[in-house]
Amino acid sequence: MKNVVIRNIQRADAALIEALGAQGSATVSEAQERTGLMQPYMRPIYPTARVAGSAITVLCHPGDNIMIHAAIEICQPGDVLIVATTSSSTCGMFGELMGTSCQTHNIRGLIVDAGIRDVAELTTMGFPVWAKAISAQGPLKAVPGSVNVEIVCAGVTVRPGDVVVGDTDGVVIVPREHAAEVARIGQERVEREEQVRARLKAGEYGVNFQGLRAKLIEMGVEYVDE
């Protein structure tokens, strides 16, 4: 249980990551039985933020970002930083300078279960971030932590190399070993939804063609004309 920086991790197949990213967090979380979704307090700093990539996990002391610096160096293009702290904090752990470094090395985004700052600059740069709080409060670089150990971020277990999908609806984590199956199930959902959308646009009611009316009656719901 020493502090470590693990340099080499396994990642999911790039095509699977793209597919999951295109499906979006709502479809992906459905495809894995409504699991893997971070708590709703994790919000993007701008509404069009989207990300999909491989998780590089970072465990920090609250108010200290030295391990994020250490993590940036070992990222590969396409990775996403996922940061948790050992106890709850709202300190601003990351700003525009680190975002510049991330973009230079093609790191795709940041998920941080604490605060973020330089929000205006990060938005202008188009660097997507999901955070618990916005705070100009700056961090120290004084206390050690770890990179690429298993963490829990906003209520979800994240292991290095898991697939991260983030958008306006939230952030979902797909365990690396399930990525192919989840992508396949998600794709089926996307296709099924396309058919449902067409019927709804034609004026049909979901309560009819999705078999809900029988269910309502069976559950004892009464229709009343007052």
Next chain:
Amino acid sequence: MKNVVIRNIQRADAALIEALGAQGSATVSEAQERTGLMQPYMRPIYPTARVAGSAITVLCHPGDNIMIHAAIEICQPGDVLIVATTSSSTCGMFGELMGTSCQTHNIRGLIVDAGIRDVAELTTMGFPVWAKAISAQGPLKAVPGSVNVEIVCAGVTVRPGDVVVGDTDGVVIVPREHAAEVARIGQERVEREEQVRARLKAGEYGVNFQGLRAKLIEMGVEYVDE
């Protein structure tokens, strides 16, 4: 106390609904003596969201949206769905497919005291939603509830057919039987405010022409030149 879907409700006059919608939530809540306003945690999913219409109320089990499906079918053009759950939850209860169905049938918007998802798509479609949380977490369709019974949503009593006015400042409910009186009082406020606005733009101080200075003196507030 069985679960019911009440099909026919009374609605306020369409012209009154338009008038209240044009006045906005701040003026309308003032016009009914600062009552009827939902808790401030209810926020629109995009800043320009506005709605005015007749309430179709829906009572759901947390994490289950089968009753929203049942409610869509009995809405008329101009209605607004108001959804409460039997206990507190942040599950995403409604998304783009249901929004598509609502728009097809000219349902004007959704107020949900729980979570919402597909926020990017609903924003692009221009379907206005006010919610407690944004969450990709999907609901089930397994537990019965009711449509068009009296509910409490975000701290406010809502009865079927009440007038709903929502905008960036929040959501206010006007009991159907008070709609005419509230619209009239609101209109007077709008006109009075126009006069106040003109004087303020001319550089006059509210503390003078609104009679507050005398009140301040009477209450014992001292003006001090240090």
Next chain:
Amino acid sequence: MKNVVIRNIQRADAALIEALGAQGSATVSEAQERTGLMQPYMRPIYPTARVAGSAITVLCHPGDNIMIHAAIEICQPGDVLIVATTSSSTCGMFGELMGTSCQTHNIRGLIVDAGIRDVAELTTMGFPVWAKAISAQGPLKAVPGSVNVEIVCAGVTVRPGDVVVGDTDGVVIVPREHAAEVARIGQERVEREEQVRARLKAGEYGVNFQGLRAKLIEMGVEYVDE
């Protein structure tokens, strides 16, 4: 301990206020050793809101804004209103009419540790506001308070004439007597960051040129190739 309105206060030098405003809340709070920053629940009503000015402090009873009216009259161009309440409340304390009066007299913005309303109109006008909540709930004008006494707003002590710097990252207060020193330290940070930015864009890693690797090793962090 009577209620007072203090008319004349000392303000910081205008050039210092502009300099601090240009540095922004993150740099300024760093420059004063991570102090003076309001709690992260204070959010701007639109993302591009920015303000810098001299604090006119207002202490109100919850749900009563008569003292804000009294404060507007004694402001000078370039001032910023900072409003606290004697106990916690989310009532909407300020709206478009008062914003119109403020703009007419070149008051630069409002920080209110309570609710705000007419958010759409204030955004259109470009009047920047930071608040704890958005609420259409209207205030009374019935209970006395004070103007230009020391207050605590969102966890920070504010004295009349202190420098206020607000942007998307939050609101920071610089005690008037420290403004020159903080502006100087902040300017040094800005210049140092420019150099760091250039190196990061060139692909260097902060963990190297900012001396962090030695620190990590010294703290016992192990690098592991799995």
Next chain:
Amino acid sequence: MKNVVIRNIQRADAALIEALGAQGSATVSEAQERTGLMQPYMRPIYPTARVAGSAITVLCHPGDNIMIHAAIEICQPGDVLIVATTSSSTCGMFGELMGTSCQTHNIRGLIVDAGIRDVAELTTMGFPVWAKAISAQGPLKAVPGSVNVEIVCAGVTVRPGDVVVGDTDGVVIVPREHAAEVARIGQERVEREEQVRARLKAGEYGVNFQGLRAKLIEMGVEYVDE
């Protein structure tokens, strides 16, 4: 929509109130289909607090308790004060002096969707209170409100004369006109639970004798021996 104090209200039968109080909030809320329960932030000031009585409703301005004074005078022995404010606040609205007056007139307790103070003294006196916050912050007596109008308290509609049942699990409101039916259904639950308790104590499993195993199998839950 003027401010009023309504002196005479109808109350439920005393025997029904006692019966509902003996059943407790959990049983009573079940007996009315999981409705009528206040939000869980309403907590008793001491763990053994229990109350059952007729609601006298009070609508106050935040931070102002003049209407509670007005309400005490019109209570009858056995009544319970239910206090809401027109916007959210944590101000201490009630303390030991008012508790003394209540006990003198056999008012049974207080439910306040705001703050309470003199908690130690009220506990010693055995005057039961449920509140959102504990705060020494004192109120004013400056702004009018109403007594015995319909209010919403902690998410529940309360009408004068409704039955209030409060204990460690929370506060539930029974509409006066349903009191007899709810008491009857609750009594059936109490008796049924007594039988269940005996079987559980004998070592039977609920999953067996409550018919849940068939349900689990039907829902596709698999039992696995690893």
Next chain:
Amino acid sequence: MKNVVIRNIQRADAALIEALGAQGSATVSEAQERTGLMQPYMRPIYPTARVAGSAITVLCHPGDNIMIHAAIEICQPGDVLIVATTSSSTCGMFGELMGTSCQTHNIRGLIVDAGIRDVAELTTMGFPVWAKAISAQGPLKAVPGSVNVEIVCAGVTVRPGDVVVGDTDGVVIVPREHAAEVARIGQERVEREEQVRARLKAGEYGVNFQGLRAKLIEMGVEYVDE
């Protein structure tokens, strides 16, 4: 703005401190015009906790308690530790060992705007603590801070040597230079309340003998017999 430990501070007169402590937080906060009261999230770890003493202020990095160790050494008998952190955190900053050291040196209690642990042991010892959270999470001793500088704790400005009064209703700070005046006003309140209590116990109504009925009528409140 360096980190400092200021060894010698001025304290209020011991008799004044005892008098304020005997009055309690509710009376004292009233006596200074409803100011100086910490936010209601600051709760005692056991309900009978009471403290009065001179503030020794401590400013810590979140999750680091080295400065509390430094502060204990410079306390005098009768002092109370008041701890703030530079950004928001719930880490457990203090436990039974430090409480043992405090009791040994007759330090009277702790107010900490973060987490506390060893709550069972501190309760058994009778060492009173008010905190924002209870958390077993342990702190580091790695980052410097200051002792006896002005801080803001739970929304209140605290200067070294200010009088701290804490009980079940919360924590109130009396600026040292106002201690005598506040104690005097508080004493008058206590005596006045004794008279009010006697009249209330005799069955009189506050709405009568406190002059509220005239006020209610003047404010337009109507009494209605339905």
Next chain:
Amino acid sequence: MKNVVIRNIQRADAALIEALGAQGSATVSEAQERTGLMQPYMRPIYPTARVAGSAITVLCHPGDNIMIHAAIEICQPGDVLIVATTSSSTCGMFGELMGTSCQTHNIRGLIVDAGIRDVAELTTMGFPVWAKAISAQGPLKAVPGSVNVEIVCAGVTVRPGDVVVGDTDGVVIVPREHAAEVARIGQERVEREEQVRARLKAGEYGVNFQGLRAKLIEMGVEYVDE
């Protein structure tokens, strides 16, 4: 990714569980490097609650407790139920009847990341529970879930058979495979703390004998006599 009930799990050695329970949550979380601690919102229903045992994990739909019934049957004496829900909810998931069944079968306690009810009865019975909320709101038995799959509860990963230690300071999870090592490190801490306690009681200062003074000086903290 089907719903399953896994009947047989591995558990840690009973003696290790007792040892960890005796050390308590604060010592145990320290012994595993400040990890494994649930968020501080998880509170015991009575202050003397203590538990140590093997985790039986339960994943429920919000507001539905059918899987807890299924879990009770497969528990062994000494187990502790750990319940998470698929999305956030405060519904009361467990009450006195289920507590009776648990006690009958020597299940030691419950940790539930949702609501609990029958708090008075569970307290009288001495059945220890940690929960996010207290709510009389009753659950359904209509939606499937799983037993003994990996879950995240209050921010911590829990696997079936992990060791659970709960007391007034919170709940900590020790992975089964680390139980022996953590118990050993914890024991060393307990012994070291005994020595520290003796020295502190003798009046020594931690800042001296724990080597902090040198650290403070090295970090640039200045001692000032004003």
